[in-house]
């Protein structure tokens with residue numbers, strides 16, 4: 457029999473409204489001794505059924521909810537079906553530009569807590585931020601492999617890359633985004649190997665690139681720079697702290713165009729932005745796509761300060777009329793706060809927002825889980 461958790465009266469409204477995370481403070485009583493991954497039946501103080509979830513063992517959020525269907529049975533066939541349903545929803549999305557690199561499963565937004573699955577051509581990579589689905593990962597991988605006719609699926613975690621179904625991926629897989637090609641290291645690259653959440657933004661930002669001198673800061677393996685060059689940029693200059701990322705970026709430049717010989721600096725972005733200003737360098741288009749600079753909790757004002765200083769350093773390098781394409785992947789940095797940071801950095805320069813940017817449809821935002829909205833960005837024109 458499943459363990460039963462009684463939640464407080466105050467928790468009923470948000471949980472019935474499909475909030476997928478149960479706070480420790482929402483729990484009134486736990487019957488049984490759930491272990492990580494155990495199915496738990498959530499009930500109201502009256503005994504009325506609320507939802508089914510999985511025990512995650514996390515101190516702040518001990519339970520992740522999965523379904524509000526009282527008849528559901530959380531077992532291998534449930535999770536196989538959920539993974540397939542997620543992949544089938546993706547098959548109906550009009551992803552632009554056409555691509556073979558996309559997110560098949562996006563955690564809570566797809567009813568699979570903490571799990572992401574990214575497809576890269578004939579292979580896929582799984583990652584998770586909780587162990588609560590571990591009993592079902594292989595079943596889900598096998599189901600996806602069969603459904604999508606994939607060659608292999610690996611799980612990435614601190615133990616490295618483990619094949620869950622099918623064959624081991626090659627050292628690099630070449631994916632396409634529209635007319636562009638990129639090599640992705642599924643086993644050693646950052647996150648799952650590639651940032652498919654920036655697919656549409658790379659194309660949108662590239663529209664500002666014709667005849668522009670472009671600075672791609674936090675360039676990783678060159679996604680924005682390659683798109684900018686293919687759209688007619690006059691030059692690109694790339695900055696990243698990772699030597700492996702820059703080596704891969706060079707390879708991606710070679711793969712997509714005749715001239716791969718653009719400057720790349722392996723450096724801390726903040727330091728390099730300062731030294732570029734000392735060298736009196738100027739650009740027409742600057743892209744800032746940093747890693748998460750603001751933790752979900754902790755010292756918010758310090759982290760906001762990092763975003764502020766980054767925007768300010770970049771703006772100093774923009775020619776009058778230049779464009780800044782700037783992003784935050786910190787969920788805590790809401791659109792309004794990000795606007796405020798950019799406005800403060802602009803100071804007495806006029807700053808017009810030309811476009812607002814966000815995450816694509818294969819990273820859907822679950823309205824009852826605001827944390828699923830994490831990528832915010834904008835293109836601003838500086839006077």
Ligand SMILES: C[S@@+](CC[C@H](N)C(=O)[O-])C[C@H]1O[C@@H](n2cnc3c(N)ncnc32)[C@H](O)[C@@H]1O
Pocket residue numbers: 646650651654674675676677678679680695696697698701723724725726745746747
């Ligand atoms: C979100 S990824 C960028 C993704 C990239 N724009 C793309 O479209 O594929 C962030 C990048 O910042 C780099 N990075 C992290 N900290 C850095 C720092 N202090 N200075 C420079 N680069 C840094 C990482 O190596 C990573 O490549």
